[in-house]
Amino acid sequence: MKSRLTACLASLLVLCSLLLGFGQFQSVQAAKHEPTLKIGMEANYPPYNWTQTTAAHGAAPIDGSKQFANGYDVQIAKIIGRHLHRRVVVEKTQWDGLLPALTSGKIDLIIAGMSPTADRRKVINFSQPYRKSTFVIIVNKASKFATAKGLNDFSGARLTAQQGTLHYDLIKQLRGAKRENAMTDFSAMRQSLQSGTIDGYVAEDIEYESYHRVNKNIVAINLSRMKGFKVAKSDAITSIGVKKRNTTLLRQTNRILATISAAKRVALMNAAVRQQPRAGDSQTKQEKHENLFVKIMNQYGGMILSGVGMTLLLALVGTIVGFVIGLLVGIVRTIPTPTTRSKRILLRIVKWLLSVYVEIFRGTPMMVQAAVIYYGIAQLWHINLNRTVAALLIVSINTGAYLAEVIRGGITATPQGQFEAASAIGMSHSQKMWHIILPQAIRNCLPSITNEFIVNIKDTSVLSIISVSELFFVGTTVASQTFEFFPTYFIISVIYLILTFSITRIFNLIERRLAGPKNYDLMGNQLQVGLMESEIQHDDKN
Amino acid sequence: MTKTKPILSLQHLQKQFGQHQVLKDISFDIQQGEIMTIIGPSGGGKSTTLRCINLLEKPTAGKICFHGENILDPGYQLNRYRAKVGMVFQQFNLFINKNVLENCTIGPELVLKKSPEEAKATARANLKLVGMSPYLDAKPNQLSGGQQQRVAIARAISMDPELLLFDEPTSALDPEMVNEVLTVMKKLAATGLTMIIVTHELTFAKEVSDQIAFISGGVVAEAGTPAVMLEHPKLEATRKFLRHFNA
Numbered sequence: 088m089k090s091r092l093t094a095c096l097a098s099l100l101v102l103c104s105l106l107l108g109f110g111q112f113q114s115v116q117a118a119k120h121e122p123t124l125k126i127g128m129e130a131n132y133p134p135y136n137w138t139q140t141t142a143a144h145g146a147a148p149i150d151g152s153k154q155f156a157n158g159y160d161v162q163i164a165k166i167i168g169r170h171l172h173r174r175v176v177v178e179k180t181q182w183d184g185l186l187p188a189l190t191s192g193k194i195d196l197i198i199a200g201m202s203p204t205a206d207r208r209k210v211i212n213f214s215q216p217y218r219k220s221t222f223v224i225i226v227n228k229a230s231k232f233a234t235a236k237g238l239n240d241f242s243g244a245r246l247t248a249q250q251g252t253l254h255y256d257l258i259k260q261l262r263g264a265k266r267e268n269a270m271t272d273f274s275a276m277r278q279s280l281q282s283g284t285i286d287g288y289v290a291e292d293i294e295y296e297s298y299h300r301v302n303k304n305i306v307a308i309n310l311s312r313m314k315g316f317k318v319a320k321s322d323a324i325t326s327i328g329v330k331k332r333n334t335t336l337l338r339q340t341n342r343i344l345a346t347i348s349a350a351k352r353v354a355l356m357n358a359a360v361r362q363q364p365r366a367g368d369s370q371t372k373q374e375k376h377e378n379l380f381v382k383i384m385n386q387y388g389g390m391i392l393s394g395v396g397m398t399l400l401l402a403l404v405g406t407i408v409g410f411v412i413g414l415l416v417g418i419v420r421t422i423p424t425p426t427t428r429s430k431r432i433l434l435r436i437v438k439w440l441l442s443v444y445v446e447i448f449r450g451t452p453m454m455v456q457a458a459v460i461y462y463g464i465a466q467l468w469h470i471n472l473n474r475t476v477a478a479l480l481i482v483s484i485n486t487g488a489y490l491a492e493v494i495r496g497g498i499t500a501t502p503q504g505q506f507e508a509a510s511a512i513g514m515s516h517s518q519k520m521w522h523i524i525l526p527q528a529i530r531n532c533l534p535s536i537t538n539e540f541i542v543n544i545k546d547t548s549v550l551s552i553i554s555v556s557e558l559f560f561v562g563t564t565v566a567s568q569t570f571e572f573f574p575t576y577f578i579i580s581v582i583y584l585i586l587t588f589s590i591t592r593i594f595n596l597i598e599r600r601l602a603g604p605k606n607y608d609l610m611g612n613q614l615q616v617g618l619m620e621s622e623i624q625h626d627d628k629n
Numbered sequence: 630m631t632k633t634k635p636i637l638s639l640q641h642l643q644k645q646f647g648q649h650q651v652l653k654d655i656s657f658d659i660q661q662g663e664i665m666t667i668i669g670p671s672g673g674g675k676s677t678t679l680r681c682i683n684l685l686e687k688p689t690a691g692k693i694c695f696h697g698e699n700i701l702d703p704g705y706q707l708n709r710y711r712a713k714v715g716m717v718f719q720q721f722n723l724f725i726n727k728n729v730l731e732n733c734t735i736g737p738e739l740v741l742k743k744s745p746e747e748a749k750a751t752a753r754a755n756l757k758l759v760g761m762s763p764y765l766d767a768k769p770n771q772l773s774g775g776q777q778q779r780v781a782i783a784r785a786i787s788m789d790p791e792l793l794l795f796d797e798p799t800s801a802l803d804p805e806m807v808n809e810v811l812t813v814m815k816k817l818a819a820t821g822l823t824m825i826i827v828t829h830e831l832t833f834a835k836e837v838s839d840q841i842a843f844i845s846g847g848v849v850a851e852a853g854t855p856a857v858m859l860e861h862p863k864l865e866a867t868r869k870f871l872r873h874f875n876a
Contacts, residue, residue, distance in 0.1 A: 504722035507685050512736035512788060513712030526726040560792060599655065 090590035092588035099563045117265040124173035126164045126567070127180045127194035131272050134356065135200035135325075138179065138564055140386070144362050147175045151474060152556055154179075154343075154564075160198040163327075163347070164215055167196070170343045180554055182271070183251050184462070186210055189330055191465030196340070197328030200291075202253055203321050212331055214340045216324035220350065222257060222316075223295050224305035225356050227280065233306050238262060238313055244286040247276060255290040259545040260316060273298075273566035280305070296360050299568070358614040364568050379574045387565045394561030395582060401550065401557060402543035403483050408479075410484025410536060416441050416487065417494030417528075417588045418520055434572075441491070448488035454549035457481050478555040482547060486539055493535040497528030530601045537594035541587045558582060634697060636823055637682070637792060642691035644677055651677045652688070654845035659825060662714075664818055666834040666855075667827045667836050669844040670870055675827045676719075678844060679796050682700045682825070683716050712740045717783035721777040723769040726744040729756065729780050730765040741788065748787070755783040759813045766853040774805030779813055786817065793817070795826040835859055843867050 128136040130149060139146055146155035147165060156177040168175040178194045185201070188194045189211055202220070203213035224246065226232045232244050242263030242390050250269035258266045261542035270276050276288040277298060287308075294364035310316055311323070322347055327344070329337040384391070419436055447457065461477045466468050472480075478487035501524050509519040529536075547561030554563075562579035566572050635658035644652035652674045659665050666676045680686045682693060684700065684707060692699045700710055716773075723732050733752035737743040756762050757778040769777055778798055785793055798814070799807045811833050818824065818837040829835060834841060835855045842852040843862070851864050862868050 089803050502722075504718060504720050505724065506726065508718065508722035510685065510714075511683055511711060511714075511716035511718075512784075513708040513710075513740045514710060514736070518739050522739065523726070532728070 094240055121172065121174040123176045124164070124168045124171060124196070125150070125176050125178050125194045126160075127178050127188050127197045128156065128199040129182055129185075129187050129272065130177060130179040131274065131564070132200055133273075134158055134162055134293060134359035136160040136177075136198075136362055138568060139364060140390070144358075147177050148179045149179045152179070153393075153409055157359075157362065159218070159356050160200060162355045162359065163344075164196070164198050166347060167327075167340060167343050170346075171339060175345040178551060178554075181552060182249065184458075184552065184554065185328070185456075187462040187466070189328055190401075191462050192330070192469060193462075193465055193471060195330075195333075195336065198499045199328075200325050201328055202324060203326040203328075204253055205319070205321065207328070208321075210331075212334075212337050213326040214329065214337060215344050216326050217344055217347070218325040218356070220323050220325060221292040222254070222289060222310040222318065222323070223292050223308060223309055224261075224287045225280065225290055225295055225298065228304045229282075230286055232286055232308075235308050236313075237317055245284075246287050246289065247279070247285050248289040249273065249276070253318075257289050257310065257318065272552050272567060274570065274572075277302070277570065278572050293356065293360070300360070300363075363448070379571060380578065383565065383569060383571065383574055383578060387569075390565065391558070391578070391582070392562050394556060394558040395586070398544060398547055398558040399586065401478055401555070402540060404479050405486045405543050405547070406536070406540045407481030408483035409490050409539070412483065413489030413490025413492075413494045414525070414529075416445070416491035417498055418525075420491070420495050421498045421520075422516060444484075445488045445491050448485050449492070452549070453481065453485050454552050456485060457550055457553050472544055474553055474555050475543075477553060478547070478550045478557075481550065482543060486543060486623075489539055490532075490536065493532050494528060497532040498524055500531060501527050530598075533594065533601065534599050537591060537598075540594070542588055543587050544590065545583060633660060635659055636696065637679075637696075637825075638692075638694040639682070640692040641692065642678070642681060643689045644681055644686060645689045651847055653679070655844070655847070655849055656692070657842055657849055657852065659823060660819070662823055663839045664822045664826070664837050664851075666838040666841045667825065667844055668829070668831070668834065668841060668870070669758075669850075673845040674847045675844050676796055679716075679794050679825065679827050683711060683714055683794060685716075687722075705811075708740070712788055713734075713791045715788055715790035715793040717778070717781050717785050717793070717795045717798050717800050721769075721774070721781045721801075723777055723781055723784070725769050727768075728765065729761060729767050729769075729772075732769070732780055733784045736784065736788050751789075752783070752787050755787050755829045756780070758816065759783045760809075766784065774802045774808060775809045778802065778806075778810045782810075782813055786822075792823045792825070795824065795828065797827050797829070799828065799830060829874075831859060831871070843870065845870070 099580065102362065126147070130136050130138040136156055138149065139155050140153075140155055140157050142148075144157055145162065145165065146157035147161050149156050156179065161177065164175045164177075178188065180188050180194070182199070185194075185197050185199055189197050190501070197211070200215075201207070207213070224232075224235075224241075232241060235241055238260055239262050241261040244261070244264045246258045246261065246264050246265050247267040247270055248258060250271055255266075255269045258264055270279065270288075273290070273294060276285070276290075279285045280288060281302070289310070292307065292309075295305070298305060299307075308531070311318070327340055330338060420441060422434060425434060457478070460481055461472060461474070464472055505523055505527065506519065511524045527565040547555075547557050550557060554560065558579060562575055566575040569575060638658045639740065640656050642652055642655040643650070655674065655678050657665070667678065669675050677686060681688045693701060695710060695714075698705070698706070717725045724735065727735060730752055732750065733755060734745065734748040737748040737751060738745060747776070753762070753765070754763065760783055761776060761779050761783060764772065764776065764780075769780070772780065782798075795814070799810050802810065807830070811830060814826070814833070815837060826834070826838075838854060838855050841855050841858040843858065843864075843866075845866055851858065851862060851867050859871065860872065
């Protein structure tokens with residue numbers, strides 16, 4: 088039974104690595120000799136930066152994936168890289184993760200359409216601007232706000248902007264406007280505007296230029312020219328973020344930026360607007376609907392499968408390692424009080440530490456743990472953990488904390504008579520645990536362990552905060568590139584369902600096997616009654 | 630009366646659960662090869678006495694001497710002692726994750742470090758003695774109570790104990806299964822194994838015991854040979870207790 092279980096788990100692991108092979112670990116092989124210049128960006132903010140599957144139009148590779156980033160920011164980055172003789176590698180990072188990534192040294196520069204606001208200046212340095220912005224509100228043509236002329240014309244409008252940006256604060260200047268919750272990226276805002284859940288969103292003129300290419304039903308209302316509109320000079324420009332202590336790189340960046348003429352900048356931006364991904368505008372609407380799922384699978388199938396592989400790997404390793412952690416913690420926490428004083432004190436300290444571990448990791452969200460561990464370790468001890476390693480670590484210790492309690496419960500739920508019978512034979516604590524109690528406890532815990540596995544498959548999606556390319560992260564990327572939100576997330580949810588459903592079945596099977604025979608039909612043994620005498624003479628048969 | 634050195638000697642044993650003093654003063658000796666039966670009313674301290682002997686309960690005061698050595702002394706090799714003192718429980722307590730044969734081999738293999746072959750041979754012989762040979766592969770939950778108790782006895786004697794404790798071995802059984810267990814115990818009694826039995830089966834007690842102790846209110850109220858104890862007890866309490874069974 089045990090060997091079959093091991094075989095089953097091993098084959099699952101092989102499957103994971105096969106799936107991962109669809110996407111990962113191939114890209115970064117090329118041209119390793121030049122030192123790299125790591126650029127942080129969302130790769131999800133066209134035309135400044137976006138993700139694409141090919142290297143077309145001078146795109147730069149995204150670290151840890153088979154994908155590429157391109158856009159105005161990438162082209163600026165490449166000019167800087169060329170002057171510094173460093174190869175540009177894009178670290179695809181969520182907007183809120185950019186500052187911590189820079190201060191913890193995971194990236195060298197932020198080139199992400201970021202404005203050098205006063206708050207940000209406290210944490211990092213900014214270069215000279217590489218672009219000046221005009222602020223607009225994007226609304227539907229049919230909307231009653233489409234004709235707004237002044238700051239007072241937005242009464243009752245539901246407006247939003249990107250989370251953690253200046254744009255979101257600008258809404259406050261529009262008297263009477265309802266500030267909806269901020270959104271994480273522009274794809275989501277476009278989708279919300281189209282579906283009518285918001286009336287408009289604040290962005291830069293360039294976002295309008297881009298979006299207008301694919302959606303002719305929108306208009307931009309220029310905020311910057313409105314009477315009374317106030318914005319700090321530093322907020323209307325876009326600069327490159329550099330770590331405070333890294334003054335050499337700041338000086339070099341400024342020198343290189345000075346060499347890029349205004350005409351060159353406009354040309355680069357226009358090219359970016361032309362090249363940015365579009366939602367299949369060349370196709371007729373009908374064709375689009377016929378082939379949507381097929382199209383997504385054809386174009387992004389490999390990427391999605393590699394996401395499945397990463398999700399399975401995280402959930403599987405997390406659950407197994409978490410189970411081992413839980414087992415050890417569970418055993419230690421049920422050790423009976425020893426007789427000698429020093430051992431008693433030692434045990435009490437260990438038990439206390441373990442309960443602190445359990446409380447902390449059960450009592451905080453895994454998303455927060457991920458951010459704290461991934462960025463914290465880098466910032467405090469300058470250890471740059473690999474994302475996948477960090478993710479595996481986080482899932483494992485998080486699962487361990489939950490399973491420790493589950494297993495402790497399983498141990499205490501084992502009938503007292505089993506402990507007593509084992510003690511009466513003279514077994515030591517570890518013999519008792521290993522041979523008698525744990526096999527029973529684990530069998531009783533199996534439904535909870537299955538549960539934890541399934542929770543892990545779904546909840547590893549929160550690790551997208553440290554940009555691990557698991558299924559959800561991949562889904563978000565695909566959705567933002569195709570602008571096909573419903574079909575993409577529908578495919579992703581079906582995949583999640585298939586994963587969790589098959590895992591439930593597999594574990595039910597294991598559970599039934601472990602429960603052993605439930606019948607009272609001892610026919611096989613009845614047969615032996617007749618053979619009893621001869622059987623006893625052939626003792627060594629079994 | 631000349632006595633050799635007793636195999637087990639209880640001296641002024643006390644046990645307290647919180648405020649409740651269950652054992653007040655228990656003292657008795659048992660010689661090698663002797664069979665002792667403990668009778669008495671519920672809550673009188675019979676089972677607690679037995680569980681103290683195997684240290685499933687830790688006595689609050691007193692001495693338990695095994696071959697003259699106090700097992701309550703710090704540093705005493707408790708697990709080695711337990712390996713020599715077997716126990717049969719009221720609720721059988723077979724290892725439910727092990728089959729019948731494994732229940733009888735796991736102790737000898739793990740604790741006595743016997744080879745699997747040797748452990749199996751002994752286990753098979755003992756299971757044959759208790760009449761459970763046909764059920765070697767059965768799991769405990771497939772067996773009747775009487776069958777489980779016989780396996781439990783085989784498990785205990787597979788450790789080759791010097792002393793075997795029985796804690797009301799037939800109390801949890803249906804009446805028709807009581808006899809199959811008692812028959813096995815009589816067989817064991819005939820082999821000369823030292824046994825302490827807590828039971829309410831007085832006929833059986835009379836048949837096999839060398840001495841009977843009446844424990845009530847946490848003390849050994851009266852003790853003696855079966856003939857004296859069951860026919861002419863001195864104390865009124867003993868007489869009153871026995872009347873329940875003869876009525």
